[in-house]
Amino acid sequence: MSDSSPTPATGPEAQRGPKPAELEPRDVVIVGGGLAGGLLALALLRRAPAIRFTLVEAGKTLGGNHRWSWFATDLAEACADLLGEFPLARWDAGYDIAFPGYGRTLGTSYRSLASEDFHKHLAAAIPAENLLLGKRVAGLDAGGVTLADGTRIAARRVVDCRTFRPSDKLAGGWQVFLGQHIRCHEPHGLTRPVIMDATVDQLAPHGNGAAYRFVYVLPLSEDEVFVEDTYYADHPRMDRDLLASRTRAYARTKGWRGEVIGSETGILPVISGGDFEGVIEDLAIPGVAIAGSRGGFSHPLTSYTLPFAASNAVEIAALLADHPDTTGEDLARFCEDRARHHWRETSFYRMLSRMLFEAADPGRRVNVFKHFYGLSGELVERFYAGQSTWPDRLRILSGKPPVAIGRAMRAMVSRGKPFRMEKTA
Structure with a gap:
């Protein structure tokens, strides 16, 4: 049905309430309905229900096409409560890792959330008039948001939760992955996730040069399994057909035969250094707060974003609930200060990223x-949560080094390899 048709709309857009042009000024507009923006909207509903907000997402669904996973120990209680509202896959019997000549089961509980469930829960929880889907944003400023169709949404505060934007002022590499959700003809027999199976061929072609490679496996039900081929590489390139065939081949070696009922892909930054102040300067829009991966809130080595997105959501909602007079400029400074703190606190992990990319030969x-x-x-739990202690750091760096000492020392003081930003998939 065209926009010019006189027939009243009856589809999803009609059910979303008034057209954008009819919206009243808002207390908060959140731009980007991915993980960071969606969790912030939920946190505002729970912690500051009097705040009138609008969540704007360019896509037709919230969260895109992703699966987010984390260790139970990654989250503080308030963050765990926020995520606990969603239908999660849960494993409390630990997880497995496997390397050539070495395997182990660790006891930490593990959680996973599919974007489909993320969208369904948020679409039900967020009032229809607070949610705009399929709406692209043309501009953000301290006074509100302008949509691509020219609609203006005035707001006291604007939060930019859009996706990570590569910058030539950052250094590092990339984590590239393709996962497939397989419904097996027979029970697969797994009871725990396999977080890292690195017994696979490390020098297998990637269409991307040699890189560290592993397979990640989640048993989602008795006969459904999620298998993901992942590798760290210098270039953000992906050969989808190659990775899909490797994922299926891995499943066959385990005896898991069935049909692929879903898939996802991703190319995530692995940050090893850079001029963070320069990045902030490039991204800054006066009076607009930046959260999520765009604001630098990720784990530099694992690329995990969920613990930091949840923490930001809880902290921002608490600030606005406890200090309702917080201005947009105040909120922008609050988020920028948190970003700088996060950058300082994660310097150890960026150094480890440099060792991975610069000190270790790809095949090793x-x-x-x-x-x-x-x-x-x-120690592993604290590492993934981004909370490694100084004794942890010394322990990680002690013992027989996995890379040549000279190259490790050079990597420790390096500024990192500039990002190769020809991102393709």
């Missing part, structure tokens, strides 16, 4: 992770 990068997973389970 597996040794870096094998060394790490031989350490205590508590």
Whole structure:
């Protein structure tokens, strides 16, 4: 049906309430309905229900096409409560890792959330008049948001939760992955996730040069399994057909035969250094707060974003609930200060990223992770949560080095390899 048709609309757009042009000024407009924006909207509903907000997403659904996973120990109680509202896959019997000549089960509980469930829960929880789907944004400023169709949404505060934007002022590499959700003809027999199976060929072609490679496996039900081929590489390129065939081949080696009922892909930054102040300057829009991966809130080595997105959502909602007079400029400074703090606190992980990309030969990068997973389970938990203690850091760097000492020392003081930004998939 065209926009000019006089027949009243009856589809999803009609059910979303008034057209954007009829919206009243809002207390908060959140731009981007991915993980960071969606969690912030939910946190505002729960912690500051009096705040009138609008969540604007360019896509037709919230969250895109992703699966987010995390360890139960990654989240503080308030963040765990927020995520606990969603229908999660849960494994409390630990997880497995496997390397050439070495395997281990660690006892930490693991969680996973599919974007389909993320969307369904938020679409039901967020009032229809607070949610705009399929609406592209043309501009953001301290006074509100302008949509691509010219509609203006005035707001006291604007939060930019759009996706990560590569910058030539950052250094590092990329984590490239393709996962397939397989419904098996027979029960697969897995009871725990396999977070990292690095027994696969490390020098297999990637269409991207040699890189550290592993397979990630989640048993989603008795006969459904999610299998993901993942690798770290210098270039953000992906050969989808190659990765899909490798994923299916891995499943066949395990005896898991069935049909593929879903898939996802991703190319995520692995940040090893850079001029963060320069990045902030490039991204800054006066009076607009930046959250999520665009604001630098990710784990530099694992590329995990969920713990930081949840923490930001909880903290922003608490600020606005406890201090309702917070201005847009105040909120922008609050988020920028958090981003700078996060950058400082994650410097150790950026150094490890440099060791991975600069000190280890591609075919031997597996040794870096094998060394790490031989350490205590508590240390591994703190590492993934981005909370490694100084004793943890010394322990990670001690013992027989998995890379040449000279190259490791040079990597430690390096500024990192500039991002190769010809991102294709």
